[in-house]
Amino acid sequence: MNGVKVMRAAGPGLLAAALLALLPAPAQAADGDFSWSTSGVGAMDGLLSSPQSGRCYSLVGSNAPFYAANNTNRTVRSYQSSGCAGAVQSTIGPGEFGHVFKYVKFD
Template identity: 90%
Template sequence: MNGVKVMRAAGPGLLAAALLALLPAPAHAADGEFSWSTSGVGAMDGVLSSPKSGRCYSLVGNNSPFYASNNTDRTVRSYQSSSCRGEVQSTIGPGEFGHVFKYVKFD
């Protein structure tokens, strides 16, 4: 009979744990820095340190696409819309460099 009581007491805790597992995970910051330039390799117009995953960032500068260096542990995707929605214009993996448009989001 004690075993039955233990099972009943553990039931609500297990249900709560199962429900928490279904909730979306909170956004985590990417480790490292993402930098970009409007004037080419060697110049730097801006840096994002440990950018949050899932957040849309607007890069400073007028001459998009920008040269960018992704020294984070996350992939960055660039967009032409300020909401970071629609077609992905470019993707730069961790430790890579390339061109991005004005709006970027980290996975």
């Protein structure tokens, strides 16, 4: 009989824990800076400091793809379409350099 009462008392708590596990985690900021250049290696036309993961950023400049340095602790993915829609065009890991298109999102 006591076991049944314990299970009933634990039921609502287990349900609440299960529901919380389904909620999306809040966005975390990447540690570090992401910079890009529209004119090539050595120049810096823009900088994002500690960008939010999951947010789509529009890079300033008209000569995409841009040369970029990802000095954050997150992977960045670039897209040609606004809102970071469509297929991923390039990926740059933490501490790497490469080309990105006008719209980027950090994991």
